[in-house]
Amino acid sequence: xxxxxxxxxxxxxxxxxxxxxxxxxxxxxxxxxxxxxxxxxxxxxxxxxxxxxxxxxxxxxxxxxxxxxxxxxxxxxxxxxxxxxxxxxxxxxxxxxxxxxxxxxxxxxxxxxxxxxxxxxxxxxxxxxxxxxxxxxxxxxxxxxxxxxxxxxxxxxxxxxxxxxxxxxxxxxxxxxxxxxxxxxxxxxxxxxxxxxxxxxxxxxxxxxxxxxxxxxxxxxxxxxxxxxxxxxxxxxxxxxxxxxxxxxxxxxxxxxxxxxxxxxxxxxxxxxxxxxxxxxxxxxxxxxxxxxxxxxxxxxxxxxxxxxxxxxxxxxxxxxxxxxxxxxxxxxxxxxxxxxxxxxxxxxxxxxxxxxxxxxxxxxxxxxxxxxxxxxxxxxxxxxxxxxxxxxxxxxxxxxxxxxxxxxxxxxxxxxxxxxxxxxxxxxxxxxxxxxxxxxxxxxxxxxxxxxxxxxxxxxxxxxxxxxxxxxxxxxxxxxxxxxxxxxxxxxxxxxxxx
Amino acid sequence: xxxxxxxxxxxxxxxxxxxxxxxxxxxxxxxxxxxxxxxxxxxxxxxxxxxxxxxxxxxxxxxxxxxxxxxxxxxxxxxxxxxxxxxxxxxxxxxxxxxxxxxxxxxxxxxxxxxxxxxxxxxxxxxxxxxxxxxxxxxxxxxxxxxxxxxxxxxxxxxxxxxxxxxxxxxxxxxxxxxxxxxxxxxxxxxxxxxxxxxxxxxxxxxxxxxxxxxxxxxxxxxxxxxxxxxxxxxxxxxxxxxxxxxxxxxxxxxxxxxxxxxxxxxxxxxxxxxxxxxxxxxxxxxxxxxxxxxxxxxxxxxxxxxxxxxxxxxxxxxxxxxxxxxxxxxxxxxxxxxxxxxxxxxxxxxxxxxxxxxxxxxxxxxxxxxxxxxxxxxxxxxxxxxxxxxxxxxxxxxxxxxxxxxxxxxxxxxxxxxxxxxx
Numbered sequence: 001x002x003x004x005x006x007x008x009x010x011x012x013x014x015x016x017x018x019x020x021x022x023x024x025x026x027x028x029x030x031x032x033x034x035x036x037x038x039x040x041x042x043x044x045x046x047x048x049x050x051x052x053x054x055x056x057x058x059x060x061x062x063x064x065x066x067x068x069x070x071x072x073x074x075x076x077x078x079x080x081x082x083x084x085x086x087x088x089x090x091x092x093x094x095x096x097x098x099x100x101x102x103x104x105x106x107x108x109x110x111x112x113x114x115x116x117x118x119x120x121x122x123x124x125x126x127x128x129x130x131x132x133x134x135x136x137x138x139x140x141x142x143x144x145x146x147x148x149x150x151x152x153x154x155x156x157x158x159x160x161x162x163x164x165x166x167x168x169x170x171x172x173x174x175x176x177x178x179x180x181x182x183x184x185x186x187x188x189x190x191x192x193x194x195x196x197x198x199x200x201x202x203x204x205x206x207x208x209x210x211x212x213x214x215x216x217x218x219x220x221x222x223x224x225x226x227x228x229x230x231x232x233x234x235x236x237x238x239x240x241x242x243x244x245x246x247x248x249x250x251x252x253x254x255x256x257x258x259x260x261x262x263x264x265x266x267x268x269x270x271x272x273x274x275x276x277x278x279x280x281x282x283x284x285x286x287x288x289x290x291x292x293x294x295x296x297x298x299x300x301x302x303x304x305x306x307x308x309x310x311x312x313x314x315x316x317x318x319x320x321x322x323x324x325x326x327x328x329x330x331x332x333x334x335x336x337x338x339x340x341x342x343x344x345x346x347x348x349x350x351x352x353x354x355x356x357x358x359x360x361x362x363x364x365x366x367x368x369x370x371x372x373x374x375x376x377x378x379x380x381x382x383x384x385x386x387x388x389x390x391x392x393x394x395x396x397x398x399x400x401x402x403x404x405x406x407x408x409x410x411x412x413x414x415x416x417x418x419x420x421x422x423x424x425x426x427x428x429x430x431x432x433x434x435x436x437x438x439x440x441x442x443x444x445x446x447x448x449x450x451x452x453x454x455x456x457x458x459x460x461x462x463x464x465x466x467x468x469x470x471x472x473x474x475x476x477x478x479x480x481x482x483x484x485x486x487x488x489x490x491x492x493x494x495x496x497x498x499x500x
Numbered sequence: 501x502x503x504x505x506x507x508x509x510x511x512x513x514x515x516x517x518x519x520x521x522x523x524x525x526x527x528x529x530x531x532x533x534x535x536x537x538x539x540x541x542x543x544x545x546x547x548x549x550x551x552x553x554x555x556x557x558x559x560x561x562x563x564x565x566x567x568x569x570x571x572x573x574x575x576x577x578x579x580x581x582x583x584x585x586x587x588x589x590x591x592x593x594x595x596x597x598x599x600x601x602x603x604x605x606x607x608x609x610x611x612x613x614x615x616x617x618x619x620x621x622x623x624x625x626x627x628x629x630x631x632x633x634x635x636x637x638x639x640x641x642x643x644x645x646x647x648x649x650x651x652x653x654x655x656x657x658x659x660x661x662x663x664x665x666x667x668x669x670x671x672x673x674x675x676x677x678x679x680x681x682x683x684x685x686x687x688x689x690x691x692x693x694x695x696x697x698x699x700x701x702x703x704x705x706x707x708x709x710x711x712x713x714x715x716x717x718x719x720x721x722x723x724x725x726x727x728x729x730x731x732x733x734x735x736x737x738x739x740x741x742x743x744x745x746x747x748x749x750x751x752x753x754x755x756x757x758x759x760x761x762x763x764x765x766x767x768x769x770x771x772x773x774x775x776x777x778x779x780x781x782x783x784x785x786x787x788x789x790x791x792x793x794x795x796x797x798x799x800x801x802x803x804x805x806x807x808x809x810x811x812x813x814x815x816x817x818x819x820x821x822x823x824x825x826x827x828x829x830x831x832x833x834x835x836x837x838x839x840x841x842x843x844x845x846x847x848x849x850x851x852x853x854x855x856x857x858x859x860x861x862x863x864x865x866x867x868x869x870x871x872x873x874x875x876x877x878x879x880x881x882x883x884x885x886x887x888x889x890x891x892x893x894x895x896x897x898x899x900x901x902x903x904x905x906x907x908x909x910x911x912x913x914x915x916x917x918x919x920x921x922x923x924x
Contacts, residue, residue, distance in 0.1 A: 046694040047849045049890050060889040066694055088886040092855040125879055128862040152848065171689070171848070174672075176858030178848035 007073035014069075022064040022075050023051060033077050034086050034115050036093070036201045037153035038065040041259035042162060045154050048093070050115075052085040053077050061085050086119040094124070096131040096176060097202075098148045106203030108216040112151070131176050139169075139181070140188030142208050142263055143196060147179040150204035156180060156196045163260065164190050164360070180204065191262045191362055198250055199259075209266065210248045214240065223252055225459050225467030227322060227408060227452040228265040230365035232461030233257035237269060237453045237473070244476035246272045246453065256461055262362045271408050271433065272451040274476045278430075278438045281479050282446040290444065295479040295489070298447050302429050303493035309399050311335070316343035316398035318390065318422075320406040321367035324457025324469060327483035328373055332380035334487045335402070343396050344377065347403070348388035349412045363462060366411035368452070371460035390418060394425060401425055404483065405432040407451060431486060433477070447486055448477045455482040505760050506734045510742050511718040512758040514603040521637055523644040526605040532650055534721030538613045539658040541724075544574075546617040550720065552728035554740035558595075559585055559676075559713030560789065560818045561894075562739075562807045565720075571700035572618040572708045580620035581709040582611050583685070584717055586627040586638075587669050587676040590789035591841060592821030595744035596714035598756045600627075600634040604641035608664060610717030612650065613724055615662045618710055623664045626681050629671050639666050673845035677893045678711035679703075680847065691847045692893035715744055735761035739806035743817075747773055749824025750780045761806040768805070769824065776826065784825040784910070788818020790838055791898030793905035794825070814905070831910040832917040835903065836864040842899035853896035856887040860903055872918035877907045 003018040009031060016025045021044070026033050036048035044065050052061040056074035061082060069075075076082065094112060101107045137145040152171060157180065160169045168188045171178050182188060188196070197207045221236040226249065234254025239246040246269035251261035270276070281298035284290050293301075309315060317335055319328070335341040349366065356364030367373075370386055377384045393401055403422055406412045416436060422428045423442035430437045430446040437443050454475040459467045481489070514520040514529070526532070538546055551566030572580060584607060588596040599607060611623045627635050642664050645651045653661045672690045674680040679693035682704050703709025719741060723731050732740045739761035745768065748754050752774030759768065765787070769775065776782060782797040787805075793815040795803070803809060810817045825834060843861035848854040860883060863876050873879075884900035884907075891897075907914065 044694065045849075046892060047851065049850050049852050052890070066696075085886075085890065089851060089890070092851045092859075092886075095855045095859050125882075126859070127873060128859075128866055131858060151851065152854065154849070173848070174674075175843055175846035175848045176854050178854065 104203040111201035230462040232467035311339035325372035328376035345389035534724035553731040558715035610720035850891035870921035
């Protein structure tokens, strides 16, 4: 048991473990203390001077972020003195701020705007020309920096020092001429740079990818688990359901990732947008002519073909590891348990270095559910290890190959080559969201799949910890289904056509 | 006025002596006697003696020196440091360089004694980079002290080890703030550190560190040598000892004066310094460096130079830099150079200081350009009021205090200037 202290926060007794700051305690109690420089994932800088609180018996206000709670301390966040300090601290922050909200991407999720409404609401007294600073600086692949909007909270500098330990950023010059920047000749090159956009409380760092695409108040965010690698970061996916489009992914605090996520993961929305997706189901008639069809048409075609063969010898499953455990379970239940399929192959990227790890979050296994697939394979009676069995499919003698492709093409450099290879076989039913399957004239059968943001389920990460998908967006592709839904449709087709 | 004030010189004892800076001159005149005595005492005794002497920090804040030393954890056997803050940059102040000019060994002896008292084996002198001669003199003195066995691994056969290195700053005012100095000494950008922890617990390289002003350390050998009681006979009850005062402005004899605390300011100006130059009258006085609130000529009447008396008038003794403002000077100009200085020197990490000093300077630029507004003075007062006590270090206060006092006491003159500026 760690030692605890009890102190008063706005009159209420609160017990916290020794060493807890008033800021941390207040957050736990949902008492808002305005702040810019403090961030739960970074060291205390104590420079914005915004989080002023009154401690009874002390002459001056103190900053809550560097104030450890002690027994009997009587802290108030809402005295007139504290409120006036908050208002003035905000005013100081805004004296030289360009107030270019109408063209700023941060508008709508900006600390300056939010605090102006909650603790500011003053008439500006600034009557002089403002300090002008460099804008639109190229400081990294995914970043654009506007030093005029910057409030010099130093979160980004501390992130570079403490999290990525790259130390690429510094504060140069002094006083109101101080600017954030990279050291001469250097740029931010690591895989975590968009975190700087997240932690920047204002619009100084903006994301090159997201800039000018969408006003944030039009976006809906839903919690999910990043599908980009086996770490399984907790994320929020931001989309616009009205237009069935996705715009960005941000980290959500989670056990696997803390406060951060990598830039690769940030792009895990782009394969979900309609322009790159397979949008219709495909079938091929007896004369070998290919048709776009609807979901029911494709199920009927596949159902008939399955009914015409001996599943044990003639059907093979080729399964990638980017889908949920629930989907794999229903897949194996139907094909292995019910139909008796014996040929089940793992589909993996041949160039992958599964054990590589950058020390922070990003892993060499670019499949969110390698562990989940292994578990379900085992459950279905296959003793397996993780290996690429793609090459075994062609020689397996199967007349029907169900190819469940990786969801995210960007994680599989060999995918196009593999898809081409598969189209050479007798009959492959692609269960996929990749638009290139439809573009390939040799594809004979395809069912459009839902993306990770559009279904419920579980990924098991490298550590065996579950990551949930539980709040789906509507699928932009009308006929998009997940594996469970496709299997259910096949089952019901079989039942209605008299076979068991 | 009766001449009851002590004539004892402590930190300027070698003023005017031939070959004053040489170690021989120092040793021949009781130099390093304090150290010899200290090495025979218990470290705790030394701290008690300095506490009893009532010596207060001479850099500006006036914090009791012995108490500061006692904050260093006694049971910590790891590295500890003594830093001599010789980064004298408060506008109007030119006393620490004068000590190095009179006799730099006094500073070294004070550091070695302080080191012995707190259990430090390493000291650094951090000198303002513009003091070219003083840097040379200090470095010569360090070499002499090593050669004479006052510095090294076994000082005077006592087994006590103490080394001193000398560093020159790079010209930033903020590096005179003790934690700003430490950041700079560590090779970082000169920015004050967040407190707590205080340097006595976690300072240079996160180790217990005492940063003392040059004048403070230079007074230590005398106190050890003559005893706390002798020190207490000088000055006032709460401000014992002597202090260096840097008198500037249009007086006949400006310069450094070592005087007992509690000395009447009028006596200093009119007797010691010979009064004002012909044709000039005192309009105002900044008693403790540019950060100290300004006093009117009226407020100088009967004022004595000690921490309490000046504080009672709403200002501060500060570094002892007494700047006489005469009736030929424009208060608008004075306010402008003051706020511009702090604007230039703010390190920029705390928002109220970074933006506040810039805002004040920005408003003054407008006033000087004839673009002043009627409510500018009221605005400057409000800005200053909200800069005070809100930041990591005292630079924000240092800009706010003179601004508030000048716009309060000389607001009419500046308001008139704003009006005339507009017409011009």
